[in-house]
Amino acid sequence: MKITIASGKGGTGKTTLSTNLTSYLASQNRKVVLADLDVEEPNSAIFLKGKLKTEQVFNKMVPKWDSTDCTLCGKCAEVCNFNAIIDLPNEIRVYPALCHSCYACSELCPTNSLPMTPERIGEICEYDSDNFSLVEGRLDLGQEMAVPLIAGTIDFVDEKFDGYIKLLDAPPGTSCPVIEASRYSDFVFLITESTPFGLNDLRLAVETMRVLKQNFGVIINRYGIGDNGVEEYCQVENIPIVTKVHNDKEVAKLYSKGELIYPKIEHFKNSLDEIVEFIGGIK
């Protein structure tokens, strides 16, 4: 069972729900692992305090120009869809930050002048506690390409945590990183707020999920602020609302102190119960 927790925008409470749900499932003796895929600024470890178990460098493969046999034919620059290669009059220049590691230039080069070589872009850290595991992808400062590290972190979780409930905390938005974090999951929870801004971003997230043909449901966070727009939209679009988490200043206070919410706030725990029950019904 693999479930992605996503949202159309940041600040909707995705990490709060992911970390609390992980801890809550673990407290019920379920085997559960959370993958923090917000690789530009992972922060789940602030709330799920585990011991660092493994830390491994993550590389992406990029072509490296070898001038020895290059004929400067320019084919490599022609086939690169990402403008990561430029053919200059006397050299071939590669821009690793733009490279999507598709291998096209390397494989089509007639003189094997672009061998693919590993380049570090981040690391994958695994934390362990008595009852849960947390895996965190962390992009190095200055790196822009989140997707390969997100894919690598999901592969790491798939290989090491067979038989676990896998929760994937996606980066916010609706672009490539979210798609990578959602497309192989059994279900996606879209977290939103009951405000016009929340509804706008939810619409975009729903469109993305529909393009992916992904099963999804909505969790309304900070319920009670704003208006009924999100509920009305979900009703019209026939989208299940998994739970409504009530707006509560105490939740924000606990969050700001890096504490888990459900052990101290009953209505939050009730919402987690509704989510767990919903997960039980996912086929």
Ligand code: SF4
């Ligand atoms: S395709 Fe190969 S031979 Fe042609 S310019 Fe690129 S590196 Fe040189």
Ligand code: SF4
């Ligand atoms: S591997 Fe693909 S994306 Fe990277 S430089 Fe070559 S053609 Fe472009």
